[in-house]
Amino acid sequence: MKIHKIIICTLFLFSLQTAMAQDDLLGQLDTKPVKKEAVTATFKALQIANLQSTKLPAKGEFYLLISHRFGDLTEGLQNFFGLDNANTKIGGIYGIADWLSVGLSRHTFQKNYETALKYRLANQLEGGFPVTIVGYNTFDVNTELSKDDYPSLQFSNRLAYSAQLLISRKMSESLSLELAPIFTHKNLYNNVSENANLMLLGFGGRYKLSKRLSLNLEYDTRLNAKEDNPYQNPITLGLDIETGGHIFQLVFSNSQAMNDVTVFNNSTGNGSKGIFFGFNMYRVF
Template sequence: MKHRILLILLLFNFAAFAQEDLLQQLDTVKPAEKQVEIAAFKALQIGNMQSTKLTAKGEWYVIISHRFGDLTQGFDNFFGLDDANTKLGAIYGITDWLSVAATRHTAGKVYELAVKYRFASQKIDGFPVTIVGYNTMDINSELDTDVYPNLKSSQRFAYSTQLLISRKVSEKLSFEVAPMFIYKNLYDPTIENQKQFVIGTGGRWKVAKRISINLEYGWQIDNPYCSITHNPLTAGIDIETGGHVFQLVFSNTQLMNDVGVFANPASKLDGGGIFFGFNMYRVF
């Protein structure tokens, strides 16, 4: 009987040591999946340009944007308040990596449809950048057959294809590069190209817990009409207020659809054409 008890105690002690050794081995195993980096941008846009942030699965965003008239005209248009463009729309997250959007713009009575999708995410000690694709399709409902008697339905359409590449450098600094291709079915060959290549750049500097300063610039690479259209420049401020991000924006273009912003800005950087406005997102 004593021998049986001694044998049971030895087996129990062996099992306990084996279990402790196994737990120690499990503690030293690192998870295979890298931790996803916190988003480089808090808002879906930097200013006019899209950021690499996407909506979460099942989330609805309502967007309301305004761009007032030219500030440099002073009291002639009451510092832009007499002349405002509006953008109103909604964004829905189909999955965490795919969202769709529909917006309506008072300028040109344009309906803009968009899709945004993530290829890769920046990870801690892993992949260095976030890569997102973005495509838009514009439908200009303002075009009139009285002005264009031979107007075809397809000529109301314009498109943009964008590749957004961002990196969060630190808790305060993030930046983005965005090569773009823009195509218009209807265009004036004396003042614009049907096809336009643009390199967009943007950044965000966090100055407080809920406030950041943003800056973006679009370089029209092959634009021969630089005396008429000019590279878009936008500066802004992000203010996080609970359920939404409020953005104050100053730009040299009054338009808000992507084709209009990056292919049609009609103001110079060195005098005139400063348009103030805001972007407001509300998530549900």
């Protein structure tokens, strides 16, 4: 009789334990995995200053862009601190999808038309993937070239390209950093001082000063430039001012041109000469 009681008690305890284990398993199955949110506001503007940031327009957004780079500040009153001559860029950027945008701009420099494609490959996630990765490609057409200067000029000679991989990380609420391997190609170039293909490594950062102000800095080092070339590594200091639907950027750069291929290849300022003040203004619709 005692044996029967022991067997019945054992079976009861085993059944109870099994039921509790099943409830625990069902509880685990019912628990949904926590979705990791994408990090936002790494950069407020589409550009750090000259260099692109990893920010893209949202789907359906249209950005109107107007940029100026005035003349050389170091010439003083001779050109009224650069105000006597300026390069202008006007263009638009449209968000086809949250991860994809296209852009078109026209530059007074070389009467250049620049098209751009920007696409997100990965997002920095809260407690997950550590960086945001964005691809950026430009395609330039120099319409200033004339057959009077180049009798054998062909359309392909007008073309130049860039390919950039933008890798950013929001380090804190105040600090964001970016690393950018860059490749540029020119179909027409000065064989003495330039390479058809140029490799660069770009660095950029944003430090938030207040809710609507941030200080930006970028520097691009040319990895295979010719030793006797007259050009400098691009460097730019900027200040972001956010005013509702506008992002206004004040810029000091050693490049007066604003199309990417020329910025990366042909920046002329060396610190004592060739400092160009200007601005980028974005209006979103």
